[in-house]
Amino acid sequence: MIDAPAIVTRDLAKRYGTIQALAGLTMTIPRGAVFGFLGPNGAGKTTAVKLLLGLASPSGGSGEILGQPIGERSSRRRVGYLPELFRYQSWLTAREVLALHCELAGIDRAAWQREIEDALAVVDLSDRGSTRVGGFSKGMQQRLGLGVALLGSPEVVLLDEPTSALDPVGRHDVREIIRTLRERGVTVFLNSHLLSEVEQVCDRVIIVDHGKVIADGTLDELLRTDTVRLRVDGLPRDATARLAAFGKIVEEGEWLVLRGIDAARVPDLVAEIVRLGGRVYAVEPRHESLEDRFLRLLEGA
Amino acid sequence: MLILTIARLTVLEMLRRKLFLVLLGLTLLVVAFTSWGFGQITTIGTRPMTRVEQVAVVSQLLILVGFMFSFTLAFSAVFAGAPSLSGDVESGTALAILARPISRAEFVLGKWLGVVITILVYALPTTALQLFMVDRVVQYVPPHPLEFVAFIALEGTVALTLALALSTRLAGMVGGVVALILWGVGWIGGIVGGVGLALDNATAMHVGTATRLLLPTDGMWRGAVWALEPATIIGAARQAGAATAGNPFFAADPPDPAYLAWTIGWIAVGLGVAIWSFTHREV
Numbered sequence: 001m002i003d004a005p006a007i008v009t010r011d012l013a014k015r016y017g018t019i020q021a022l023a024g025l026t027m028t029i030p031r032g033a034v035f036g037f038l039g040p041n042g043a044g045k046t047t048a049v050k051l052l053l054g055l056a057s058p059s060g061g062s063g064e065i066l067g068q069p070i071g072e073r074s075s076r077r078r079v080g081y082l083p084e085l086f087r088y089q090s091w092l093t094a095r096e097v098l099a100l101h102c103e104l105a106g107i108d109r110a111a112w113q114r115e116i117e118d119a120l121a122v123v124d125l126s127d128r129g130s131t132r133v134g135g136f137s138k139g140m141q142q143r144l145g146l147g148v149a150l151l152g153s154p155e156v157v158l159l160d161e162p163t164s165a166l167d168p169v170g171r172h173d174v175r176e177i178i179r180t181l182r183e184r185g186v187t188v189f190l191n192s193h194l195l196s197e198v199e200q201v202c203d204r205v206i207i208v209d210h211g212k213v214i215a216d217g218t219l220d221e222l223l224r225t226d227t228v229r230l231r232v233d234g235l236p237r238d239a240t241a242r243l244a245a246f247g248k249i250v251e252e253g254e255w256l257v258l259r260g261i262d263a264a265r266v267p268d269l270v271a272e273i274v275r276l277g278g279r280v281y282a283v284e285p286r287h288e289s290l291e292d293r294f295l296r297l298l299e300g301a
Numbered sequence: 302m303l304i305l306t307i308a309r310l311t312v313l314e315m316l317r318r319k320l321f322l323v324l325l326g327l328t329l330l331v332v333a334f335t336s337w338g339f340g341q342i343t344t345i346g347t348r349p350m351t352r353v354e355q356v357a358v359v360s361q362l363l364i365l366v367g368f369m370f371s372f373t374l375a376f377s378a379v380f381a382g383a384p385s386l387s388g389d390v391e392s393g394t395a396l397a398i399l400a401r402p403i404s405r406a407e408f409v410l411g412k413w414l415g416v417v418i419t420i421l422v423y424a425l426p427t428t429a430l431q432l433f434m435v436d437r438v439v440q441y442v443p444p445h446p447l448e449f450v451a452f453i454a455l456e457g458t459v460a461l462t463l464a465l466a467l468s469t470r471l472a473g474m475v476g477g478v479v480a481l482i483l484w485g486v487g488w489i490g491g492i493v494g495g496v497g498l499a500l501d502n503a504t505a506m507h508v509g510t511a512t513r514l515l516l517p518t519d520g521m522w523r524g525a526v527w528a529l530e531p532a533t534i535i536g537a538a539r540q541a542g543a544a545t546a547g548n549p550f551f552a553a554d555p556p557d558p559a560y561l562a563w564t565i566g567w568i569a570v571g572l573g574v575a576i577w578s579f580t581h582r583e584v
Contacts, residue, residue, distance in 0.1 A: 053400045056583040073402045081400040086393035089310070091317035103306050104401035148397060 004067030006031045006156050006187035007052065011061035014047050014211075021047040023211040024061065029204075031155070034178055034188045036202035038195070040298065044211040045191045046084055049160050052189075053081055066155055077106065080149035084160035084191070087141065090134030094125055094144050097133055098151060107152045119147035122177060138165040146174065150181075157181060160191040175201050199290040207297055214297050223293055227286040228266055230256045235278040243272060257286075303403045307411020308418060315381065315419045324377055328370075328427045335366050336434035343439060353533065359441045360531045364550050367449060367529050370428055371522050374457035378420055379480045382464030384473025385412045386579060391472065395584045405580040413465055413572060420457045424450055448555070449528035455564060456521035460484055462571035463516065469578035487512050491519030491549065498546035517564040520556055527552040 007029040014022040022044040029035050039045050050056040052063060054071040068075035088097045098116040107115055120126045123143040133141065142165045149157055159178075163171040178201045181188050192198050198205060205222055207215040215222055226247070231254055240249050246269045247260035261269065263285065270280055288296070315321045342358055343350050350358070386409065389395040399408065428450050436442050443449065463483060467476035494509010496502070513520045535553050538545040545551050556564075 050583070055396060055399055057581075073404060076400060076402045079400070081397065083393060083396040083400070086396050088397065089314065089394060091314060100306070100310065101397070101401065104303065104398060104403055106402060145397070 004064065005029060006033070007035075007063070007065055007189065009048075009052075009061065009063035009070075012048070012051055012058055012063050013060035014044070014051055014056060015059040020211045022051065022208075025208070025213060026061075027206055027213070027216065029187060029189065031187050032182065032185045033203045034182050034190060034201050036198035036205040037189060037191045037208070038193065038198055038205055038294065039208040040193060043208045045193075045208060046160055047211075048208070049081075049158055049189070049191055052158065053079070078152075078155040080151065080154035080157040082142075082145045082149040082157075082159045082162050084164070086145060088133045088144060088148075091132065093130050093132050094120065094136075094147075095129045097144060098148060101148045101151050105152045115151050119150055122150060123147040124173065139167060139170055142166055143170065146177065150177075153184075154186065156187045156189065158189045158191070161193070162190070163192075163194060163197060171197065195290045195294055205290075207294060209298055214300075215293075219290070223287045223290060224263075225286055225288055226261055226263075227257065227259045228261055228263075228269070229282075229284045229286055230258070230270070230273070230280060231282040232256050232273055232278045232280050235273065235276060239273070239276045239278065242276065243269070246272070303407045304411045304414060307398075307403075307408055308414040311385070311412050311415020312418055312422075315415070320377070320381065321419060321423065324373070324423055325427070328373070328423075329430075331366075331369065332427065332431050332434060335362075335431070336438050338362075339435055340438045355439060356441060356531055357534060359435065359439050360443065360529060360534060361550070363435060363441075363443060364526055364529045366431065367453070367525055368522075368550065370424070370431070371453045371456055371525060374420060374424055374453055375460040375484055375518060376481070377423070378416060378457040378461035379464040379477055379484065381416045381419065382413075382461040383468050383471075383477035383480055385416065385465060386468040386575075387471060387473050387476060388468075390582070390584050399584055405582075406576045409465070409469075409576045409579050410572070413461065413575070416461050416465075417458055420454055420461065424454050424457070428453070443529040444531060445528035445555075449525050452521045452524035452528060452556075456518050456525070458568055459516065459518050459521065459564065459571075462568050462575070466571050466575040466578065469575050469582055483516055484518050487516040487519045488522070488549065490516075491523065492547065495549065496547040499544050500547075501543070513560075514563065517560070517567055520560060521564060522549075523552040524556045526550060527555045 005028050007027070009025050009027050012022060012025040013020070025048055037045050037048065047056065051058050052065060052070050053076060057071060063070040065075040066078055092100065095116055098119055099112055102112045102115055117126070120129045123146050125140065125143055125147065128140065133144065136144065142162065146159070146162060149159065163174050166174065175197065178188050178190065190198060190202060199219065202219065204218050206213055233254065243249055246265060247258040250257045250259070258269065266283065270283060273280055339359060339362065342362070343355055399405070432442065432446050460480065464476060464480040467479055471479065490509055490512025493505050494513065497505025497509055530552060538551060538553055545553070
């Protein structure tokens, strides 16, 4: 199973009574990618994570983590998980929580000390390791949760809204941790509705709404548009009509905006403008922000 | 051996949340108070008590103190068991644990074992101390002290298993209330059965039998009573006939082996139901 993808799902579905929480999620996440799972509240993101970890059972479909069927104990051996709404045992210290999870994860006892201190250092809690978790702020609990998820060098890390309780510095730290994980070849499944966060760290994104996948691809693929902007002067008055063959033209001051143009035809467009007597100072493909794309997809869904 | 990991965590929770220490502290106070009381009994009459009278009074008072141990254990087991699974699910604590390579069965069994260990660690030294103090003060040792501890520990374990099974589906407070009501119904059912025996009423006897089978807490309590009952009292009661069967603080005979086997089986089935129910619960 060494070559098995990190996560595979086929028509994974979950129904709670009359509510379809997840409707046929099909995805393959290769190893080593940072994968963003986006959607508005109630889209089915947390349900998907719970199905992957066997915390809920699917109404239909199937899936595997690291080649092991989801729901089976073996599928959770090399997986780290930070739940969205969680609390650790308030009567334990941070080190005791980490030791408990070392034991649950089956980590060799001789390695516990190093694992615990490394985890505390990564999430910047080394000086609070002996404090009981009951005295932690929500942000500190989230940091500890991230440390717990990183124990034992997991091959897949599932993070469900990992920065929801963190301040800007904490969010920056989490992004750095995710980048470090990617460098180590760890697959990160980032469940979030914070688009800027996803945009900054994810290689690939799936957007879900009402339990269905409405977009899937790399960030480049998702954000690439068929629009190009050119700063041009010297064009004759009738040039606009002649360039209409390339796409829909809108004039924005000294800029000419062409919508619906295939990227491969942009050089031909520039050549035609020059042939018509125009002078081209700038050519810019227009990218959408993830937020614009996300909102447009939700409106169309 | 993740069962032991969860059991250790559960015992630690009892200790750190101070449930165990509060229980122990209050019990030691009660032991001290009752020991003083036992010392006073022999001197409160207008004339010195004979040894037979002393045994009769002390043994019956000891049964009342035993009842305190019985319901303290049963209530503590219910209060510890009822929120143990539902509380972890509601707080989200279970999410992080169950996402590890641990089975739901290991989790449930670990919780159960942790509370059982706590029950034993509480019951053994406190009851031993109580019996030791009574022996020191009035030189009286009940006929079956070990059996007494075993029966009340079994009663607590039955109550715990019931509360834990309810905890797989019901919120802690709801499960706790339901378990306590059922414990009370079991106790009353036992009395109804005894009254039926005393009055030779078949319906009342059937009610008693049914409740003792459905929830063997009262059956174990009667075993504990028998363990504290001196032979002189049992002999006198036998001469009095069936009328004494209606007394919830008297038992002439121990539970028979078949009933003990039923109780052990009841605990095993209750645990099985709890495991099945929690395995099919989504967290």
